[in-house]
Amino acid sequence: MARREERSLLVGLDVGTSKCVAVVGQVTPDGRVEVVGSGVHASRGMNRGDVVNIEQTTQAIKRAVEQAELMANCSAKSVYVGISGTHIRSLNSTGVAPVRAGSVSERDVDSVMDAARAIAIPADQKILHVIPQEFVVDGREGIQDPVGMHGVRLEAKVHIVTGSISAAQNIYKCVESCGLKIDKLILQHLASSYSTLLPDERDLGVCMVDIGGGTSDIAVFKGGTIRHTAVLPIAGNQVTNDISVAFRTPGPHAEELKVKYGVALPQYAAGHEEIEVKGVGDQPPRRLSRLTLAEVIKPRYEELFHFIRKELQRADWFDVIAGGIVLTGGSAQMPGVVELAEEVFDLPVRLGAPHNVDGLKDITRDPAYATAVGLLLYGRQSRPQPAPTPMQGVGYWLQRAGDWFKGSF
The missing domain is CATH 3.30.420.40 (ATPase, nucleotide binding domain)
Structure with missing residues (x-):
C-alpha cells in the first residue's frame, strides 16, 4: 500500500498525566479533517502537566506516535503538541496604535497586537498565545476584523496565555528526542474548545471544562471568543x-x-x-x-465542581455563561458526572465529544480524545493552504467531469 501524502497530514500529540495520545489527521480536498490513525500509551513521566521523568515521557510519546503511524500508514515529521499544567497563567490586555493611512491595514493590526502583548511577565514565563477578542476603531467596539475600516485610532483587546519556559523546554526535549519537530505548543483547553464547542455556545457564553488525569482545564467563551482560562490541580x-x-x-x-x-x-x-x-x-x-x-x-467530583464555580465567580464570569457548562476529557465520561455537575452549577451541562471531523468513529466520538482532535483542527486552521496552480485547477475539473460521466452512464 502506498504511503499517504505527507503534505496533507496533521499530527496532534496530547501528552497527559495518565496517557499519551497521538492522532493523525488528513486534510480532505473540501478542507475537512479526517482522522486516519491513532495511538495511545500509558504516561508515567508527567504530573499535572509537568514533565517529571524525561525518559518515561519520551518513551510514551514514541510508542503512541508509532502506533498512530502504523495505523495511518505514514511517517510523522512534525506534531502539534498540547500544553497545560499549574504553571499556566492568563490575563486580558489592551493595546493602542495609530492608524497610519486613514484606513486600517494589516500593518496597523500587527502594530496594535504588538502593543497589546507588550506586558510585564515573570522572567520564567513565556507567551504561548495572544488571542484577539475584539478591536475598537475610534471608539466603535465589537469589531472582529478592522482591516479596511476608516479611523485614526485602533485598539485591540486580547487574551494572553503564558507558561513556564522550563516546562515548555522539557516538552520540546521529549518530542525532539523522538525525532519529531514541534509545529506549535498549544494550550490544551484551547485545543479542546476547537473540537467540542459549537458557534452559538461561544456567542452566548459557555464554560468548557476538560477533566483529565492530573488537571482540570477551564476556558470561558463569550461573544465568539475566549475570555478566561484557568487550570485546577484536581482531576x-x-x-x-x-x-x-x-x-x-x-x-x-x-x-x-x-x-x-x-x-x-x-x-x-x-x-x-x-x-x-x-x-x-x-x-x-x-x-x-x-x-x-x-x-x-x-465527594471528590463535588469538590472539583465547587472549585470551578468559585474560580468562575472570582473572575466575574459565572453570571455570563448562559450557555452552561461543557464537560470533556476522559474523567468526564463517568455515569452521573453530568447530572452531579448540573446540581452544583445550577446550569445546563452537557458532555462534549469531538465534532466537525470525519474518520475513526471511536476517536471522533470520544471525549477522551477532545484535545488531540482539537490539535488537528487548530493545525488545519493555522497551516497556510497553498493556492492551486492553473494546471491543478484544470485537472480538478477534468476529474469532476470524468466522475460525472461515469456516474451518468
Missing part, C-alpha cells in the same frame, strides 16, 4: 487515589475499579451489586458494595 487521579486509600487497594486496581464500576451518583449503583477488590501485598481480595464505591467518588 481524575485524585479520584483514583481516594479509591485506593478508602478501599486499601493498589493504585492500578483502583483505576480499573473507577473505569469499570465507577459512578458519580449513588443512585446509579445498585445497592446489592458487589465488586471484588484486590488487597495490598499478600492480603486476600475482598468483596465490597458498588454503592460504597460511588460514595467515595461523589
Whole structure:
C-alpha cells in the first residue's frame, strides 16, 4: 500500500498525566479533517502537566506516535503538541496604535497586537498565545476584523496565555528526542474548545471544562471568543487515589475499579451489586458494595465542581455563561458526572465529544480524545493552504467531469 501524502497530514500529540495520545489527521480536498490513525500509551513521566521523568515521557510519546503511524500508514515529521499544567497563567490586555493611512491595514493590526502583548511577565514565563477578542476603531467596539475600516485610532483587546519556559523546554526535549519537530505548543483547553464547542455556545457564553488525569482545564467563551482560562490541580487521579486509600487497594486496581464500576451518583449503583477488590501485598481480595464505591467518588467530583464555580465567580464570569457548562476529557465520561455537575452549577451541562471531523468513529466520538482532535483542527486552521496552480485547477475539473460521466452512464 502506498504511503499517504505527507503534505496533507496533521499530527496532534496530547501528552497527559495518565496517557499519551497521538492522532493523525488528513486534510480532505473540501478542507475537512479526517482522522486516519491513532495511538495511545500509558504516561508515567508527567504530573499535572509537568514533565517529571524525561525518559518515561519520551518513551510514551514514541510508542503512541508509532502506533498512530502504523495505523495511518505514514511517517510523522512534525506534531502539534498540547500544553497545560499549574504553571499556566492568563490575563486580558489592551493595546493602542495609530492608524497610519486613514484606513486600517494589516500593518496597523500587527502594530496594535504588538502593543497589546507588550506586558510585564515573570522572567520564567513565556507567551504561548495572544488571542484577539475584539478591536475598537475610534471608539466603535465589537469589531472582529478592522482591516479596511476608516479611523485614526485602533485598539485591540486580547487574551494572553503564558507558561513556564522550563516546562515548555522539557516538552520540546521529549518530542525532539523522538525525532519529531514541534509545529506549535498549544494550550490544551484551547485545543479542546476547537473540537467540542459549537458557534452559538461561544456567542452566548459557555464554560468548557476538560477533566483529565492530573488537571482540570477551564476556558470561558463569550461573544465568539475566549475570555478566561484557568487550570485546577484536581482531576481524575485524585479520584483514583481516594479509591485506593478508602478501599486499601493498589493504585492500578483502583483505576480499573473507577473505569469499570465507577459512578458519580449513588443512585446509579445498585445497592446489592458487589465488586471484588484486590488487597495490598499478600492480603486476600475482598468483596465490597458498588454503592460504597460511588460514595467515595461523589465527594471528590463535588469538590472539583465547587472549585470551578468559585474560580468562575472570582473572575466575574459565572453570571455570563448562559450557555452552561461543557464537560470533556476522559474523567468526564463517568455515569452521573453530568447530572452531579448540573446540581452544583445550577446550569445546563452537557458532555462534549469531538465534532466537525470525519474518520475513526471511536476517536471522533470520544471525549477522551477532545484535545488531540482539537490539535488537528487548530493545525488545519493555522497551516497556510497553498493556492492551486492553473494546471491543478484544470485537472480538478477534468476529474469532476470524468466522475460525472461515469456516474451518468
